[in-house]
Amino acid sequence: MTSAPFLHVDGVSVTYGKTRILDRLDLGVAKGEFVALLGSSGCGKTTLLRTIAGFSTPTEGALRVDGRDVTRAPPDRRGMALVFQSYALWPHMTVAANIGYGLKLKRQSRTEIATRVDEIQNLLGLNGLGERLPTALSGGQRQRVALGRALAVNPDILLLDEPLSNLDARIRLSVRHEIRALQRRLGITAIHVTHDREEAMVMADRIVILDAGRIAQQGTPEEVYNQPASAFVAAFMGAENLLQLDGQVSGSSAAFSHPAAASAFTRQTGEETWRSGAFAARFRAEAAVLCAAGEARPDAHGMEFQGKVTSVSYPGGLWRHAVTIGNDSVLVDAPRCLPEGEAVRVFIPTASLFLFPMSEASSGMASTSRSDGFSAAPGQD
Numbered sequence: 001m002t003s004a005p006f007l008h009v010d011g012v013s014v015t016y017g018k019t020r021i022l023d024r025l026d027l028g029v030a031k032g033e034f035v036a037l038l039g040s041s042g043c044g045k046t047t048l049l050r051t052i053a054g055f056s057t058p059t060e061g062a063l064r065v066d067g068r069d070v071t072r073a074p075p076d077r078r079g080m081a082l083v084f085q086s087y088a089l090w091p092h093m094t095v096a097a098n099i100g101y102g103l104k105l106k107r108q109s110r111t112e113i114a115t116r117v118d119e120i121q122n123l124l125g126l127n128g129l130g131e132r133l134p135t136a137l138s139g140g141q142r143q144r145v146a147l148g149r150a151l152a153v154n155p156d157i158l159l160l161d162e163p164l165s166n167l168d169a170r171i172r173l174s175v176r177h178e179i180r181a182l183q184r185r186l187g188i189t190a191i192h193v194t195h196d197r198e199e200a201m202v203m204a205d206r207i208v209i210l211d212a213g214r215i216a217q218q219g220t221p222e223e224v225y226n227q228p229a230s231a232f233v234a235a236f237m238g239a240e241n242l243l244q245l246d247g248q249v250s251g252s253s254a255a256f257s258h259p260a261a262a263s264a265f266t267r268q269t270g271e272e273t274w275r276s277g278a279f280a281a282r283f284r285a286e287a288a289v290l291c292a293a294g295e296a297r298p299d300a301h302g303m304e305f306q307g308k309v310t311s312v313s314y315p316g317g318l319w320r321h322a323v324t325i326g327n328d329s330v331l332v333d334a335p336r337c338l339p340e341g342e343a344v345r346v347f348i349p350t351a352s353l354f355l356f357p358m359s360e361a362s363s364g365m366a367s368t369s370r371s372d373g374f375s376a377a378p379g380q381d
């Protein structure tokens, strides 16, 4: 059984003018859990974070922290700290003064502030930089100062609004791991807004995918990656190849066909309530296997299509082939380069072929866990 969520977003809506940005959204976050809010631009991620922080007011619903209703509480009474994308450091204040800023507002003594600032500088590897101004720091160091300022006040919940997006790609990779390790070490509850799928995957215990102000799906990184609940989530999680199949459902099994398929593909319907008709088949470039003429395909259950290579590129590691299958074009990765014009077969193993009725393909809201999305943090029952 799961315990009650530490942070509970209960049926929260936020509207700007006549536009509803968040739509009766339910979300539970366990103490010590790291949740990533993932979604495309404009889906409401920042609005949700700002509402949790107290900078936007819900038009309906409630927010609770540890059972306490904070829906109308001002931001500084919520036990939360927010790290902004822009860092928002005071340019005229030193690193030490920036880190100690929240403590000064809380009227802590000079000695207490100096001790805490030292602790935070140690924790974040900022020793020796205390007297510098933010302009004399690298992007990664500035980002750490912003994080230090947030952590200095010992918040119950750390809110991160795309804090890595201003860093260059290489630094971003290492700071990701630093933040995650720190969050684990401190056992702090964290909510991280990002539109970067890989960042969400490597940092979070749970990923919450938002679409137009609602939760499209949530679950562990493995769940949302391997069991997308809708065509939208599948595409968002990288299964961008799309083929349209004809599905004939009979009892508990369904047979799928395509004009370029070598043979019909059958699958158990499982818990799905499918009807015969058009289906969207989605798969990732790296999940499909490219076979040259005469080459045996993997000895596994899956669906095979005839196609032709139309172009090849090398993004690194694998060769990326654009392959036409009937009237569609898909991308397939392979460890070797097959030439343009080559007739090929594309094999997609069952576990990597995500099927959704076309009628649901553009809507499909679903969740892999409880309706309020709450699941215990690692180590909790």
Ligand SMILES: Nc1ncnc2c1ncn2[C@@H]1O[C@H](COP(=O)(O)OP(=O)(O)OP(=O)(O)O)[C@@H](O)[C@H]1O
Residues within 6 Å of the ligand: 016, 021, 039, 040, 041, 042, 043, 044, 045, 046, 047, 048, 195
């Ligand atoms: N103060 C505001 N007044 C009116 N509309 C707003 C306001 N703030 C945000 N919006 C709108 O609300 C929607 C959601 O914005 P939000 O910033 O939450 O999206 P997001 O998912 O964080 O996007 P991004 O990844 O681009 O930052 C957008 O359409 C945006 O234009």
